Amino acid sequence: MTPDHAALQLWPVAASASAVEADELILAFTVLTLVLTVPVFIAITWFALRYREGSEADRSPSGIRSNLIEISWMLIPFLLTLVFFVWGARLFIDSKNPPPDAMVVEVIGRQWMWKFQHPTGQSEINNLHLPIGQPIKLRIISQDVIHALYLPAVRMQVAALPDRYTEMWFKADKVGTFHLYCSEYCGSDHSVMGGKLTLMNPGDYQDWLVHAGAQQGVVAAGRALYEAYGCASCHEPGSPVKAPSLAGLYGSKVALADGRSVVADDDWLRQKILNPNGDKLAGGGKQVMPSFAGRIPEDELNKIVDFIKAYPRPGQSAEATR
Numbered sequence: 001m002t003p004d005h006a007a008l009q010l011w012p013v014a015a016s017a018s019a020v021e022a023d024e025l026i027l028a029f030t031v032l033t034l035v036l037t038v039p040v041f042i043a044i045t046w047f048a049l050r051y052r053e054g055s056e057a058d059r060s061p062s063g064i065r066s067n068l069i070e071i072s073w074m075l076i077p078f079l080l081t082l083v084f085f086v087w088g089a090r091l092f093i094d095s096k097n098p099p100p101d102a103m104v105v106e107v108i109g110r111q112w113m114w115k116f117q118h119p120t121g122q123s124e125i126n127n128l129h130l131p132i133g134q135p136i137k138l139r140i141i142s143q144d145v146i147h148a149l150y151l152p153a154v155r156m157q158v159a160a161l162p163d164r165y166t167e168m169w170f171k172a173d174k175v176g177t178f179h180l181y182c183s184e185y186c187g188s189d190h191s192v193m194g195g196k197l198t199l200m201n202p203g204d205y206q207d208w209l210v211h212a213g214a215q216q217g218v219v220a221a222g223r224a225l226y227e228a229y230g231c232a233s234c235h236e237p238g239s240p241v242k243a244p245s246l247a248g249l250y251g252s253k254v255a256l257a258d259g260r261s262v263v264a265d266d267d268w269l270r271q272k273i274l275n276p277n278g279d280k281l282a283g284g285g286k287q288v289m290p291s292f293a294g295r296i297p298e299d300e301l302n303k304i305v306d307f308i309k310a311y312p313r314p315g316q317s318a319e320a321t322r
């Protein structure tokens with residue numbers, strides 16, 4: 001289940017009580033702004049028409065002077081804005097003070113993926129599974145540049161900084177799958193730095209930790225990395241680069257540009273990813289694929305290779321890799 005990209009969603013689902021409060025604040029403030037500005041614009045139009053050059057309107061000073069009007073036009077908007085100041089400050093202070101019993105999830109942002117580590121040790125990439133009905137505190141850091149974790153469903157957005165922890169906390173109350181974004185432009189693949197926030201009943205979450213979370217399968221983890229490192233944006237069918245599909249590649253014979261042919265085994269795949277050009281360029285291929293040497297840690301490289309191993313040939317069920 002993925003969040004619906006197709007449907008135009010002007011107002012995202014609110015999945016926590018504080019999200020509802022944030023919505024109320026924004027709606028109320030929008031209404032207030034309209035109440036204060038619409039009459040001004042109407043009056044401007046009316047005066048512009050009535051006192052346009054050459055009109056017959058009476059232009060003599062009226063002589064009316066009222067302290068009541070003077071004071072009220074200043075005092076009423078001032079008090080109204082104060083209401084919003086107090087209301088907003090309360091939400092802001094709440095959002096900075098997680099309850100002490102909050103469950104802590106570690107978040108690491110880096111070009112271009114999000115890594116989440118659960119208190120029980122399970123980790124996942126670009127997907128975040130969390131229980132509802134319980135305060136959750138995300139402790140956020142970046143491994144390289146500034147990113148920002150944005151969870152529209154809980155109306156929260158916090159910067160991920162390279163050298164300092166930041167925090168976000170919320171208590172979700174709605175089960176479902178929602179968007180998860182990086183909302184700070186962070187380089188060429190910023191647009192793919194996102195995924196899914198899955199909110200579950202506490203029982204399902206425990207279940208997920210034990211089953212899916214623990215063995216979220218190297219293959220699924222590999223697929224997430226394949227997407228996160230941008231392999232998919234070149235190698236998936238339909239991509240503008242037209243790189244060869246990696247489906248069914250493992251174990252097959254690859255014809256190289258220098259005339260040799262090799263069997264795509266673990267070793268060769270690993271080498272190809274690290275140093276794709278030179279003597280590893282595919283026959284008829286151009287030097288397009290960037291080198292990933294020094295960019296993908298060894299454990300993740302294993303997972304990507306495992307994913308390529310399991311990537312089904314066309315016609316086979318794709319379920320196995322999801």
Ligand SMILES: [Cu+2]
Pocket residue numbers: 109110112146147148182183184185186190193
């Ligand atoms: Cu980012």
